[in-house]
Amino acid sequence: MKPTIPKGMRDFSPVDMTRRNFILNAICQVYRQHGYRQIETPAMENLSVLEGKYGAEGDTLLYRVLNSGKLPEGPAKIHDLSEKGLRYDLTVPFARYVVMHRNEITFPFKRYQVQPVWRADRPQKGRYREFYQCDADVIGSDSLLNEVEMVQMITEVFTALDIRTELRVNNRKVLAGLAEKLDIPDRFMELTIGLDKLEKAGLEKVMDEWRSRGIPSEALAKLEELLANSRPAGEPGGHLTEFLRGSEPGEKGIGEVQSVLDLSGREGNASLKFDLTLARGLNYYTGMIFEVKCTEKDSQFGGSLLGGGRYDDLTGVFGLPGVSGVGISFGVDRIHDVMTGLGKFDNRAPGTVTRVMFVNFGEAEAGQALGMADRMRLAGIATEVYPDAAKVKKQMSYADANAIPFVALLGSEEIKSGNVKVKDMRSGEQEDMTVQALIEKIRKDGET
RNA sequence: GUGAUUGUAGCUCAGUCGGUUAGAGCGUCAGAUUGUGGAUCUGAAGGUCGCGGGUUCGAAUCCCGUCUUUCACCCCA
Numbered sequence: 235m236k237p238t239i240p241k242g243m244r245d246f247s248p249v250d251m252t253r254r255n256f257i258l259n260a261i262c263q264v265y266r267q268h269g270y271r272q273i274e275t276p277a278m279e280n281l282s283v284l285e286g287k288y289g290a291e292g293d294t295l296l297y298r299v300l301n302s303g304k305l306p307e308g309p310a311k312i313h314d315l316s317e318k319g320l321r322y323d324l325t326v327p328f329a330r331y332v333v334m335h336r337n338e339i340t341f342p343f344k345r346y347q348v349q350p351v352w353r354a355d356r357p358q359k360g361r362y363r364e365f366y367q368c369d370a371d372v373i374g375s376d377s378l379l380n381e382v383e384m385v386q387m388i389t390e391v392f393t394a395l396d397i398r399t400e401l402r403v404n405n406r407k408v409l410a411g412l413a414e415k416l417d418i419p420d421r422f423m424e425l426t427i428g429l430d431k432l433e434k435a436g437l438e439k440v441m442d443e444w445r446s447r448g449i450p451s452e453a454l455a456k457l458e459e460l461l462a463n464s465r466p467a468g469e470p471g472g473h474l475t476e477f478l479r480g481s482e483p484g485e486k487g488i489g490e491v492q493s494v495l496d497l498s499g500r501e502g503n504a505s506l507k508f509d510l511t512l513a514r515g516l517n518y519y520t521g522m523i524f525e526v527k528c529t530e531k532d533s534q535f536g537g538s539l540l541g542g543g544r545y546d547d548l549t550g551v552f553g554l555p556g557v558s559g560v561g562i563s564f565g566v567d568r569i570h571d572v573m574t575g576l577g578k579f580d581n582r583a584p585g586t587v588t589r590v591m592f593v594n595f596g597e598a599e600a601g602q603a604l605g606m607a608d609r610m611r612l613a614g615i616a617t618e619v620y621p622d623a624a625k626v627k628k629q630m631s632y633a634d635a636n637a638i639p640f641v642a643l644l645g646s647e648e649i650k651s652g653n654v655k656v657k658d659m660r661s662g663e664q665e666d667m668t669v670q671a672l673i674e675k676i677r678k679d680g681e682t
Numbered sequence: 683g684u685g686a687u688u689g690u691a692g693c694u695c696a697g698u699c700g701g702u703u704a705g706a707g708c709g710u711c712a713g714a715u716u717g718u719g720g721a722u723c724u725g726a727a728g729g730u731c732g733c734g735g736g737u738u739c740g741a742a743u744c745c746c747g748u749c750u751u752u753c754a755c756c757c758c759a
Contacts, residue, residue, distance in 0.1 A: 238749095238750085241749090241750070241751090289757090291756075291757055291758090292757090292758095294683080295757080295758090323759085351759085353757095353758080353759095355756095355757075355758075356683085356756095357751090357752090358752070358753060358754085359752075359753075360758095360759080361757095361758075361759080362759090365759065366759090367759065368759095427757095430757095514758090516758085537758075537759070538758075538759060539759070540759070541758075541759060563759065564759075565758090565759030566759080567759075568759055569759090593717080593718085595717075625716080625717090625718095626716095626717050626718050626719095627715080627717090627718065627719075628719095629718085629719090630718050630719035630720095631719050631720090632719085633719065634719040634720060635719085641718080641719085643717070643718075645717065647717090655717090655718095657718070657719090659719070659720090662718095662719085662720090664718085
């Protein structure tokens with residue numbers, strides 16, 4: 235039998251893991267510094283929790299898990315066959331968690347969560363069927379300061395990771411106001427989907443699509459003029475504000491965007507921009523929405539590295555209405571791909587944590603080495619003893635391949651003298667010293 | 683789901699018009715060196731040519747199907 239893994243899923247080798255952990259550490263450290271606390275939820279949720287939360291498209295991308303036990307005979311509906319599904323994101327399971335644990339939670343509740351999610355999508359560049367999300371949400375507070383905090387955390391993370399990005403923000407209320415003022419409130423979906431495509435497809439094609447979908451020409455004319463006057467701004471701008479005057483959600487949305495822009499510092503690697511064409515497909519968002527794209531010249535990856543936004547009533551369907559939340563979700567795998575493509579790992583994320591390896595010269599010597607290794611570890615130094623009395627050449631090669639910086643040789647000569655011979659694998663220099671001196675040496679080396 | 687595209691050694695790739703025994707580089711392992719990695723030299727292992735079917739005297743090569751890869755649409759992290 236030839237081993238294979240399912241389409242869109244991947245193995246993670248040691249190098250990949252150190253890199254992913256490097257990214258995860260950077261993100262989670264920022265989350266913790268802002269007071270977020272970690273939770274986990276199960277890989278599977280009941281389908282009733284997942285279905286209908288991600289739009290019609292989302293339901294088709296859900297992995298449904300076949301019921302165990304005997305399957306019904308004859309024609310069966312999907313719910314006779316499956317009542318559980320793999321989680322599609324971390325936000326909906328979180329909303330479910332909040333409702334189920336409402337009596338133990340003190341609001342506002344700030345949590346972070348790092349777990350894989352699954353989508354039955356067609357894989358392509360930067361799109362996998364299994365991938366990690368790294369979410370932070372605060373629920374039970376409608377203060378805009380939470381949005382500001384999201385912006386700050388995003389900036390801190392991309393600064394720490396040393397990737398230049400653009401953080402685009404918009405507000406669903408602005409979009410709702412736009413539909414209202416264009417007199418097409420019932421065409422909100424078509425409007426936003428078109429806006430979202432503008433950057434990729436261009437104005438002309440999008441206009442054609444709107445036209446063919448039956449959006450009135452008066453609305454399109456107004457829209458065209460508005461877009462021509464306000465698109466590349468980075469701030470809401472006078473035209474848009476003027477246009478939305480008189481629409482309650484529109485004015486409110488503009489106010490929120492302005493506050494977030496005003497309150498967020500603009501230092502760092504995520505340049506903050508208002509973008510009217512940012513829509514976000516997930517239909518539970520109701521207020522501010524966020525998206526991050528890489529702006530490094532050498533990276534041709536166009537997908538988003540982060541998404542997020544405010545949802546006013548995600549918990550409502552589970553029986554807890556009126557609890558508002560905001561959250562963001564880092565796409566760890568995409569960040570990993572971008573950083574690898576840019577060579578950002580070349581001088582970071584070491585391959586091993588082992589600092590020193592003892593060469594094995596045979597049973598008696600290895601016994602001594604075992605004792606010394608124990609002392610090393612008690613002193614907080616990650617230490618290995620090579621398991622076989624193989625040729626020294628092979629043992630050295632192992633240390634080299636695993637980027638272990640020091641090799642300790644403890645053979646009969648050294649045992650006699652009470653020292654170990656220590657080789658620095660980077661310089662090739664070696665000298666005899668006591669175990670205590672070795673501990674000092676490695677400690678000093680770790681500081682530089 | 684729609685339309686393209688890819689598949690030959692662990693990796694990157696050659697392989698002519700269909701022709702007999704499918705190659706290279708890198709990597710791996712062993713030796714040159716019985717206590718010293720990276721460099722060099724020598725040698726070895728490693729292939730159902732993605733899988734199934736068809737055409738043919740003969741298929742890695744041509745045809746069909748299928749799976750997989752990558753890409754676009756769609757949607758998204």
